[in-house]
Amino acid sequence: MKQEAVAKVFIKAETPFTKSSIALPDLGEEEILVKTSYATICASDLHTFYGRRHSCSHSILGHEIIGIIEEISEEGVLDYYGTPLKAGDKITWSVYAHDPNSTTSKKGYPQKSEGLYKYGHEQISEKYQLNGGFSSHCHLRKGTTIFKLPAALTDTEAAPINCTHATIAGAMRLAGNLTGKNVLINGVGMLGLSASAMAKELGASNVWVQDINIEKANHAKSFGADEAFSFGEEELKDFAKEHGNIDVVIETSGVPEAIENCIQLLGIGGTIVLVGSVYSQRDLAINAEYLVRNLLTIRGLHNYIPEDLANAISFLEKSHKKYPFKELVGIEYPLDELEEAFETGNKGSYYRVGIKP
């Protein structure tokens, strides 16, 4: 009898997951079966489980995943760099499978391409059942961008790469060259800490962080931040003026008041990259004349392109000893206790809760 996977299936919000045995798949063209090593609960998983965000069901949540290749379809699969992958390789992969020949992929936006397939977000189908992180196995489809993980990275460091760090790498790409720039990170969750460290590594002169919770803001000082500010105080505005203005804001909170505040903080020619606005909210009030006279740029980013994931891995490999990323997974649960893990995650005491199948 063929081996079976064990998954915790999401049925509907605020309802315990259903533990299911699922037959391991017959692999199609350029597909891979991964044995999940580790997954972390992302904020969007929490939003889905607590009904703050709509998601398909039945589905397997979890998209911050790493694992070990168990089986590869017979024609073989190449990693991002063109090297053939083999059973036993420890890998991370893009949160989506895409068709590189689709119109939108060709325009440079694979994360929005036609027929996109997102791990941890799709309805279970007969052919593709193992499509999320909270499962013993994950079934990777053709068009997934795959990377071998550097051996030096621990599981807790590596699991959030393909969501948090890759998204921030994308934000940095949109922000442009940071050398010599003053960068403000607004919102110090997992994205904010990643942004703080990455901005510093990319040569920012000054990295400042701002959060409604000053303790969280101060925590960013272990992740490259030079100064930390409590949101809503005038202090940052004066401080920035003294130190040559803010050139770039990476906005991770998604809170409209915060975005409006950050736009006002930007100096001439400044850019704000929005990455936190992934939930329903009121419209921003933005004055076009202010944007024009101050030469400002506002850019929205959702997910990322494969190159960003490559950069995120390189970043973490280079700097994982310098910044305590591994400490961000504050607590770990076995897959069987996924509901408890979500409950803990939702309390917000830890940047990430880990799931070890």
Added chain:
Amino acid sequence: MKQEAVAKVFIKAETPFTKSSIALPDLGEEEILVKTSYATICASDLHTFYGRRHSCSHSILGHEIIGIIEEISEEGVLDYYGTPLKAGDKITWSVYAHDPNSTTSKKGYPQKSEGLYKYGHEQISEKYQLNGGFSSHCHLRKGTTIFKLPAALTDTEAAPINCTHATIAGAMRLAGNLTGKNVLINGVGMLGLSASAMAKELGASNVWVQDINIEKANHAKSFGADEAFSFGEEELKDFAKEHGNIDVVIETSGVPEAIENCIQLLGIGGTIVLVGSVYSQRDLAINAEYLVRNLLTIRGLHNYIPEDLANAISFLEKSHKKYPFKELVGIEYPLDELEEAFETGNKGSYYRVGIKP
């Protein structure tokens, strides 16, 4: 006795200009005295004269100017390309003089640099009186970027280069590579016509224009536009979807409703460049989640950098026979009839009104 210049001095809004004789200046370091050949009345001149925009006084309005060098300070002055200028050269120049060593100039925003001096906008001082276009002469200060005009360009083609066309060249720089893109120009004034032709010359697949006045929109078809739409109709949205979405919008109207509409028209990864929002208006209502999920970019541009002016001149030199730019100066007045010229300009029947001193 030293020769005198004749200028029409702006005293206050809706009050006839004061005709003044002004002594020609003693030139300071790297300065030039120009005999004005031609000036055109820009929309911002009209806004100032009719009290819709605050400006300093006493001043000499007019910044779309060309002229012939009458005198150069003895140490000489180089043009943008490093070639020494000489008396008799016919030139255009940046609407501002800037210090290239100022902090803001070094950041790449000379048009906002500390101590900026803008022709046609500054209060007359004892030392610098001839600082606008509606005068027989103009006194160019150190830090003005100067270009020799191609001989093939007529005065009516050349006068608007240093405002309209250079600003649009800046907008194109912010929009990025247009090759193969679908570009929408919103608002078909002088800026819109320039944008339409320039987008086409830069390789846009399709150039579409939209204006509240369908006649104006249709006029853009002589300036590279493939299709013209009346603002506010659903037609453009469906049309764009059929033809692969709008990648770039150049927004020249500054009308909040129009900007909001154009943001909704953008396809995935689209960019809107705002150049028309240079007057007071209500805030825009913009949804951040919409920007994020659609990977949109909003960029504000005011004035331009010297490279943009260089590109604008090259553009016009290359394409002035292809597009009827010279017809855009619909009527011409002598300097003595400046009030009549403004009255005509304010009626809006002509893209530009010319002033020949």
